[in-house]
Every structure is written in C-alpha cells, then in structure tokens.
Amino acid sequence: xxxxxxxxxxxxxxxxxxxxxxxxxxxxxxxxxxxxxxxxxxxxxxxxxxxxxxxxxxxxxxxxxxxxxxxxxxxxxxxxxxxxxxxxxxxxxxxxxxxxxxxxxxxxxxxxxxxxxxxxxxxxxxxxxxxxxxxxxxxxxxxxxxxxxxxxxxxxxxxxxxxxxxxx
Amino acid sequence: xxxxxxxxxxxxxxxxxxxxxxxxxxxxxxxxxxxxxxxxxxxxxxxxxxxxxxxxxxxxxxxxxxxxxxxxxxxxxxxxxxxxxxxxxxxxxxxxxxxxxxxxxxxxxxxxxxxxxxxxxxxxxxxxxxxxxxxxxxxxxxxxxxxxxxxxxxxxxxxxxxxxxxxx
DNA sequence: GGCCAATCAAGAATCATTATCGTTAGTGGC
DNA sequence: GCCACTAACGATAATGATTCTTGATTGGCC
Numbered sequence: 001x002x003x004x005x006x007x008x009x010x011x012x013x014x015x016x017x018x019x020x021x022x023x024x025x026x027x028x029x030x031x032x033x034x035x036x037x038x039x040x041x042x043x044x045x046x047x048x049x050x051x052x053x054x055x056x057x058x059x060x061x062x063x064x065x066x067x068x069x070x071x072x073x074x075x076x077x078x079x080x081x082x083x084x085x086x087x088x089x090x091x092x093x094x095x096x097x098x099x100x101x102x103x104x105x106x107x108x109x110x111x112x113x114x115x116x117x118x119x120x121x122x123x124x125x126x127x128x129x130x131x132x133x134x135x136x137x138x139x140x141x142x143x144x145x146x147x148x149x150x151x152x153x154x155x156x157x158x159x160x161x162x163x164x165x166x167x168x
Numbered sequence: 169x170x171x172x173x174x175x176x177x178x179x180x181x182x183x184x185x186x187x188x189x190x191x192x193x194x195x196x197x198x199x200x201x202x203x204x205x206x207x208x209x210x211x212x213x214x215x216x217x218x219x220x221x222x223x224x225x226x227x228x229x230x231x232x233x234x235x236x237x238x239x240x241x242x243x244x245x246x247x248x249x250x251x252x253x254x255x256x257x258x259x260x261x262x263x264x265x266x267x268x269x270x271x272x273x274x275x276x277x278x279x280x281x282x283x284x285x286x287x288x289x290x291x292x293x294x295x296x297x298x299x300x301x302x303x304x305x306x307x308x309x310x311x312x313x314x315x316x317x318x319x320x321x322x323x324x325x326x327x328x329x330x331x332x333x334x335x336x
Numbered sequence: 337g338g339c340c341a342a343t344c345a346a347g348a349a350t351c352a353t354t355a356t357c358g359t360t361a362g363t364g365g366c
Numbered sequence: 367g368c369c370a371c372t373a374a375c376g377a378t379a380a381t382g383a384t385t386c387t388t389g390a391t392t393g394g395c396c
Contacts, residue, residue: 026374027362028374047353048352068354077326087351088351088353102295131281132318133274138308138311139308139311142295143307144301150300158245159244159245160187160243160244161183161244193343194341194393199343216383232384235384256384
C-alpha cells in the first residue's frame with residue numbers, strides 16, 4: 001500500500017477525524033476514503049454512486065461499510081441525507097453550502113438544484129411556536145421541470161381528476 | 169356476500185369511481201373498499217395500517233392490491249403520499265384538507281400535525297421562476313418535538329460537531 | 337347472460353438497507 | 367514502538383417495503 005496514500009485530499013476530513021476521536025470511534029482508512037469521496041463531490045450522491053467512485057479510485061470497500069460510514073457522517077452533522085422520491089437516499093456534505101438551503105428537484109431528469117430563502121427559517125419558527133412544537137430542522141422541496149427539460153420540450157402532465165368545483 | 173354491502177360509505181368515492189371509468193379501469197370491489205378506508209380516515213395511513221383496517225372490516229385483500237390501488241389513488245390526485253422518514257410511505261386523502269398544507273412531524277412519537285402558510289406557494293413560484301423551473305408541487309416538513317413529548321420531558325439531542333467557527 | 341380482458345390473491349422476486357460472523361486492524365497502556 | 371482488546375471490516379444472509387408473476391376470478395360491454 002503506497003506508504004502515505006493520498007487519502008487526506010479533502011480539507012474537511014480533519015473535522016470528521018476529530019468527530020470520530022471525540023466519540024471514541026476508530027479512525028479507519030475506509031471511513032476516511034468514504035468521507036473523502038463525499039466531501040470531494042458537490043453532488044447529491046447515492047450509495048451506488050459512492051460505491052462507483054470508490055471503485056474508480058481502486059478502493060474495494062464493502063457496501064455495508066459505506067452505509068455504516070454514511071450513518072456516522074449524518075450523525076456528525078457534516079453530511080445530510082435526502083429522499084427525493086427516487087426510492088433510495090442521497091447524501092450531500094454541508095460545506096460550501098449554506099445552512100438551511102433547500103432543493104428544486106426535476107421530476108423528469110431527477111437533477112437537483114439548490115436554493116436558499118432565509119424566510120423559511122422564520123416560517124418554521126413561527127409555525128412551530130404557534131403549535132407548541134420545538135423545531136429542530138425543516139425540509140422544503142420544490143418539484144417541477146428544470147430549464148433543460150423544458151427546453152427539450154418535456155411537459156408537465158396531470159392525469160388526475162379535474163375538479164374545479166373543489167378548491168382543495 | 170351481503171347483497172349491496174355498505175361499501176359506499178365515503179361521499180368521495182364517486183369521484184374515484186368516475187376517475188376509474190374515465191380512464192378505462194375497472195371499478196372493482198377491492199379498489200372501492202381500499203379507497204373507502206383511506207377516505208374515511210383523517211390520519212396519515214401506512215399500507216400496514218390500511219391492511220389492519222381492512223382486516224377489521226372483515227375484508228381479505230392482498231397487500232399487492234393495496235399498493236396498486238394506492239398508486240392509482242395518488243395518480244388520480246385524490247390522495248397524496250408522504251415519506252416522513254419512517255422507512256415507508258404514508259397516505260392521506262386531500263378532502264377536508266386545504267390544498268398546499270404542510271406537516272409538522274414529531275421526531276420522537278412520529279405524530280403528524282398539519283399547518284398551512286399560504287406564502288409557501290408564493291415562495292415556490294418565485295424561486296422556480298428565478299431558476300427557470302416550471303413548478304408542479306412542493307413539500308415542506310418541519311421536524312421537532314410535539315407539545316406532548318415536550319411535556320413528557322423528552323428533549324432534542326444533538327450529537328454532531330459543534331463548530332461555531334463554520335457558519336455553514 | 338356470457339365473453340374477454342383486466343384484476344385479484346398469494347407468494348416469489350427485487351431493491352435498498354441492516355444484521356451476522358469470523359477475520360482484520362485501530363487504540364490505549366506499557 | 368509492541369500487545370492485547372475492542373471495534374470495524376467484508377461477505378453474505380436477513381429484513382422490510384414494494385413490485386412482479388401466475389393461474390383463478392370478475393367487471394364491462396354487447
């Protein structure tokens with residue numbers, strides 16, 4: 001194994017290492033490599049995509065280890081998981097992203113775009129207060145068609161009941 | 169089978185029947201009963217809960233049929249599905265609920281409360297326009313502790329990195 | 337009332353995710 | 367820096383939600 005393998009690529013890895021140490025968890029090579037893959041991408045990665053990237057790097061890491069590492073990363077607060085309705089989770093690290101950003105999801109090509117509207121935080125707090133909730137976090141997703149798909153002539157279809165009488 | 173079984177309980181069932189007919193889909197007893205269970209509840213039901221309610225009514229309907237019927241109901245626009253992070257979907261009919269309502273989810277007891285903030289719709293439209301998206305729908309969930317759990321002394325815990333230096 | 341296509345129930349199959357288990361590798365103490 | 371201990375690793379089996387397959391059944395239409 002090439003002595004000091006170039007594993008420490010991401011400048012954020014040390015935060016993860018510190019988290020592991022402070023929680024009495026071993027800092028293993030596998031955890032570092034998986035975290036580095038996630039920290040090095042600005043996409044919303046699925047476990048399958050993480051696995052593919054690891055393979056591309058020549059790493060042979062079991063899928064269970066990827067899942068276990070993602071669990072720790074999410075718990076650490078360095079990474080967030082999302083379910084955009086694909087049937088599996090996607091992960092994104094929170095560096096270089098603003099706290100409290102939200103997502104636009106294209107229902108056709110499944111691309112994800114981020115946006116930020118600071119008033120959402122205020123709305124969360126107001127709503128929570130009026131219901132006696134103690135808010136921890138929120139999640140706003142807007143589904144629709146991205147500019148590319150629109151340009152390609154894709155259209156939104158609605159197949160449901162047309163019921164103008166009911167204003168639900 | 170008691171001749172004209174009391175299946176037509178829900179006043180909304182006829183909309184579903186019409187949807188089925190207009191789309192050339194047979195109106196089967198199973199579909200009616202499943203739809204009636206969903207229309208008769210104001211909760212956010214899981215497939216398992218629907219199955220239990222059917223059993224309570226003495227109906228013996230296969231789980232696959234429930235899934236297929238829910239798929240049609242969602243496509244019809246009469247029912248919405250949600251993933252509140254339980255690992256399975258929940259369904260709610262849209263009658264008696266305002267269009268565009270959102271959810272408060274208790275992370276401890278998993279209860280769900282609805283709220284409505286009309287400005288979310290406006291935010292969706294503004295954000296979509298500024299990104300060239302064609303918006304179809306959105307989803308806002310606020311996670312936290314409900315009043316009951318708070319009263320019972322449950323507390324929010326954060327186990328992640330404490331990193332005041334980084335303003336992400 | 338009867339034909340035909342579509343649905344049904346039951347269970348097998350699938351897909352993402354989690355648990356198991358024997359092996360391997362960090363860690364903390366010396 | 368070496369050792370023993372504990373926890374993580376990889377491979378694979380298991381799980382749980384959902385979907386597919388099959389032969390039997392039923393709604394829709396004439």
